Amino acid sequence: MRKFLVALSMLVLGIGxxxxxxxxxxxxxxxxxxxxxxxxxxxxxxxxxxxxLNGWGGLKLxxxxxxxxxxxxxGLVSFGDNGLANSHTFARVVDLGLNGTVxxxxxxxxxxxxxTFEVIAEAGIGYEMILGDSYLKHGxxxxxxAKTGLIFAWNLGADKAWQLYAEPAIIWNLTSGPEDAVxxxxxxxxxxxxxxxxxKFNTSNxxxxxxxxxVGELNDEINSLRNQLAAxxxxxxxxxxxxxxKEVPTTSTKEVRVENLVFVTFAQGKSLLTNDAKxxxxxxxxxxxxxxxxTSSPEGSKExxxxxxxxxxxxxxxxxxxxxxVIDEATGKGVQGTTSNRLAIVxxx
Numbered sequence: 001m002r003k004f005l006v007a008l009s010m011l012v013l014g015i016g017x018x019x020x021x022x023x024x025x026x027x028x029x030x031x032x033x034x035x036x037x038x039x040x041x042x043x044x045x046x047x048x049x050x051x052x053l054n055g056w057g058g059l060k061l062x063x064x065x066x067x068x069x070x071x072x073x074x075g076l077v078s079f080g081d082n083g084l085a086n087s088h089t090f091a092r093v094v095d096l097g098l099n100g101t102v103x104x105x106x107x108x109x110x111x112x113x114x115x116t117f118e119v120i121a122e123a124g125i126g127y128e129m130i131l132g133d134s135y136l137k138h139g140x141x142x143x144x145x146a147k148t149g150l151i152f153a154w155n156l157g158a159d160k161a162w163q164l165y166a167e168p169a170i171i172w173n174l175t176s177g178p179e180d181a182v183x184x185x186x187x188x189x190x191x192x193x194x195x196x197x198x199x200k201f202n203t204s205n206x207x208x209x210x211x212x213x214x215v216g217e218l219n220d221e222i223n224s225l226r227n228q229l230a231a232x233x234x235x236x237x238x239x240x241x242x243x244x245x246k247e248v249p250t251t252s253t254k255e256v257r258v259e260n261l262v263f264v265t266f267a268q269g270k271s272l273l274t275n276d277a278k279x280x281x282x283x284x285x286x287x288x289x290x291x292x293x294x295t296s297s298p299e300g301s302k303e304x305x306x307x308x309x310x311x312x313x314x315x316x317x318x319x320x321x322x323x324x325x326v327i328d329e330a331t332g333k334g335v336q337g338t339t340s341n342r343l344a345i346v347x348x349x
Contacts, residue, residue, distance in 0.1 A: 028300075031203040032070075032210060034163070036060040042192025044083035045170060054080025054092075054190065060198065062101070067111035067210050070101040074124070074147075076171075083190065089132035095171065097147055099124030113209040114160060120151040122167070144182060146172040149194070161208040163198040204299060262346035264316055268297065271311035273319060281316065281346070286324030289349040292316050295336040306334040316344045 038060065041053040055078065062072030078084055078093040085092045105118040126145040149169030156162040169192060175181070176188030205211040262284060264277045273281075284290065294313030296305040310332025317330035328349070335341070 027210065028204045030201075031205070032064040032200070034060075034062050034064075034198045034200045036062070036163075036196050036198035038076075038167075038194050038196030040167075040169075040192050040194030042078075042080075042171065042190035045186040045189035045191040047191075049082055052080060052082055054078050054082050054084055054192070056192070056194065058196075060196070062198070064101075064103075064210075067106040068103050070103070072099050072101065072122075073097070074099055074126075083188075085130045085132075091131055093128055093130055095126050095128045095145055097124050097126030097145065099147060101151075111210065111212065113207065113212060116155055116160075118151075118153045118155065120153060120165075122149045122151055122169070123147065126171075128173070143176065144174040146174055146184070148172070159208050161200050161202075163200065165196055165198070167194045167196070168192075169194055260348050262348065264312075264344040264346065266312055266342045266344070268299070268342060269308065271308060271315050273315055278319065281319055282323070284320060284323070284325050284346065284348055287326065289326045289328050290320060291328050291347045291349070292320075292330040292344055293347075294330070294332040294344045295341045296332075296334055297342050298335050302334065306332060308332075309334050312342075312344045316346060320346070 036059070038056075038058050040056045042056060043050050043053055056076050057079075058074060058076035060072050060074050062070060064070035074095075074097045076095040076097070077091045078095070079091060081092060099122050102121045103118060104121055105115065124147050126147060128143040128145045130141045130143070147169060149167045151165050151167045153163050153165040156164060171190040171192070172184055173188035173190075174183065176185060200208040202208055203211075262280050264273070264280060266272070266277075292313045294309040294311070294316070296309040296312070298305075300308075313330040313332050317327045321327055336343075
């Protein structure tokens with residue numbers, strides 16, 4: 001019934017269709033982050049000496065800024081000497097990199113949080129430290145590196161929280177030439193295959209991926225409400241009024257009807273009045289007595305939502321009060337229902 005009320009309020013405000021068919025719920029800073037472990041083997045890209053293979057191990061800490069674009073910090077350690085270093089330590093090379101990612105599957109086929117298979121392009125720049133190489137001259141034991149790869153990922157589990165992947169990649173030594181001139185040279189590059197597993201942390205939305213709202217379905221619901229109102233308005237209004245009365249604390253004996261209600265919508269996380277909202281509130285006559293209920297949507301903590309819903313009720317009350325309207329009560333109700341219920345409902349007595 002909450003969803004029904006939100007959809008009807010959008011109808012009352014004249015909010016129509018939109019060209020976008022999906023919308024992604026706004027994420028917090030730490031949402032859509034992941035951690036992973038990986039291992040791999042490489043060989044010189046020029047294939048002059050294919051064996052022995054160089055073993056690698058590493059960690060990743062990443063974040064997806066959207067279903068398409070992301071970035072990660074990667075730390076890799078190599079345990080081989082083939083084309084890397086003439087070292088006498090267990091770990092031969094340490095490479096720290098910052099990589100950007102582009103999810104090609106989501107870019108070209110659209111995002112689906114239940115998608116099992118994805119292809120992701122990865123590229124970045126790094127800093128390499130060579131350990132224990134007795135042939136190094138003048139202390140030149142650091143190099144500028146780059147990584148290019150293509151990730152084939154499988155999302156596992158009912159929540160798609162785990163991601164298993166295989167990544168053919170090239171690790172380039174950009175300063176392997178004379179005087180450390182930066183260049184892409186296969187003579188100093190390593191060609192290899194990495195496999196790993198990532199764990200996507202739970203987000204503030206309660207899932208492990210981006211949350212999608214199907215705007216097309218909401219438009220369909222609004223159109224359905226239009227049809228219902230046209231066919232049997234009294235019955236529809238009666239059902240909505242029963243829901244609104246629960247939210248509007250009133251001691252008045254006046255019947256609560258749609259004509260007595262003003263619906264004001266807000267952007268996610270905001271309590272600012274839009275021009276459309278002000279126009280709707282301008283219809284309330286000076287001297288009228290009103291009660292106001294502010295609400296919020298499920299994202300965020302209870303403390304934040306309670307404070308936000310009260311701020312929405314207060315901003316509406318302040319605007320009406322300046323126009324000579326009598327405010328009997330302005331109450332924040334926090335989260336109401338499970339949908340994006342970002343409203344202030346004004347009951348005009």
